[in-house]
Amino acid sequence: MTNKTAIVTGVSHPKGIGRAIAIALAKSGVNVVATDLKSSEGFDTVVSEIESYGVKALAIACDVTNKNDINVVVEQVKSTFGRIDILVNNAGVGLGSGDFLEITDKDWSISLAVNVKGVADFCQAVIPTMLAQGSGSIINTASLAGLGAMTDIPASYTASKFAVVGLTKQLAVQYAKSGIRVNAICPGSIHTQMHDLVLDNISKGNNISLAEAQKLEDSNVPLGFTAKPDVVGDAVAYLASDGARYITGITMPVAGGMFPGL
Numbered sequence: 001m002t003n004k005t006a007i008v009t010g011v012s013h014p015k016g017i018g019r020a021i022a023i024a025l026a027k028s029g030v031n032v033v034a035t036d037l038k039s040s041e042g043f044d045t046v047v048s049e050i051e052s053y054g055v056k057a058l059a060i061a062c063d064v065t066n067k068n069d070i071n072v073v074v075e076q077v078k079s080t081f082g083r084i085d086i087l088v089n090n091a092g093v094g095l096g097s098g099d100f101l102e103i104t105d106k107d108w109s110i111s112l113a114v115n116v117k118g119v120a121d122f123c124q125a126v127i128p129t130m131l132a133q134g135s136g137s138i139i140n141t142a143s144l145a146g147l148g149a150m151t152d153i154p155a156s157y158t159a160s161k162f163a164v165v166g167l168t169k170q171l172a173v174q175y176a177k178s179g180i181r182v183n184a185i186c187p188g189s190i191h192t193q194m195h196d197l198v199l200d201n202i203s204k205g206n207n208i209s210l211a212e213a214q215k216l217e218d219s220n221v222p223l224g225f226t227a228k229p230d231v232v233g234d235a236v237a238y239l240a241s242d243g244a245r246y247i248t249g250i251t252m253p254v255a256g257g258m259f260p261g262l
């Protein structure tokens with residue numbers, strides 16, 4: 001994918017899914033514009049890590065709930081690289097209790113602002129450039145929790161990820177004839193900081209230790225283990241590539257066969 005340029009959101013965390021996506025794209029020859037909250041851990045090392053794969057990289061601070069931040073990123077990418085081939089909306093939050101009655105207004109508003117509106121706003125900001133190019137690939141990070149409801153996952157999270165799936169399919173239908181493919185990936189159980197919150201909910205919900213919660217989680221994965229973020233990076237790099245040129249509107253589980261629930 002040499003000479004292509006990607007924007008990836010939520011990239012800074014060294015062990016997060018966003019970083020793994022950025023690295024997988026870089027390994028495929030894509031120049032990567034990494035964005036995240038400026039305060040986020042790992043923001044200062046992201047450019048050197050991506051560039052170590054022989055591509056160009058930029059790191060731009062961007063809160064996806066701030067449209068002005070998004071527009072600054074898009075303008076800077078266009079002026080530096082001249083095009084936007086790939087957008088990966090990866091930034092997300094996993095706020096809220098597994099107990100519905102404990103979810104706060106703040107949990108709802110942040111979950112919807114980051115996981116849903118932030119994705120929609122970034123799509124709206126890049127699509128005019130992709131339309132002018134006559135091509136583009138957008139990959140939204142939903143979740144297995146966007147395909148079904150699972151025990152101990154906050155309802156605010158599940159609802160937000162169902163919305164990402166709906167948004168993805170609607171945009172796929174609208175822009176298919178313009179050469180823009182829009183797909184979603186649906187990770188299952190992936191070792192990251194966010195996954196620690198899931199384990200915490202499982203542990204509290206079942207009154208078991210964190211180690212037991214991890215065992216319980218793994219027992220729900222047919223492949224038998226919670227994966228590292230690189231499995232998601234590889235799936236995104238495939239969906240972004242020409243190999244996936246006839247694929248749009250899908251919601252691809254990257255979940256070791258785990259069942260999405262109800």
Ligand SMILES: NC(=O)c1ccc[n+]([C@@H]2O[C@H](COP(=O)([O-])OP(=O)(O)OC[C@H]3O[C@@H](n4cnc5c(N)ncnc54)[C@H](O)[C@@H]3O)[C@@H](O)[C@H]2O)c1
Pocket residue numbers: 009010011012013015016017018035036037040062063064065090091092093094114141142143144186187188189190191192193194195
């Ligand atoms: N880890 C899992 O098991 C799992 C499973 C399914 C889906 N996901 C999804 O994968 C994505 C990445 O999650 P992760 O597990 O790497 O978690 P993570 O917490 O390590 O990464 C999330 C990133 O999003 C960034 N972010 C949060 N709010 C933001 C905002 N307002 N603007 C810009 N960036 C913001 C954070 O700074 C962080 O770098 C998320 O969308 C998450 O919902 C994760």
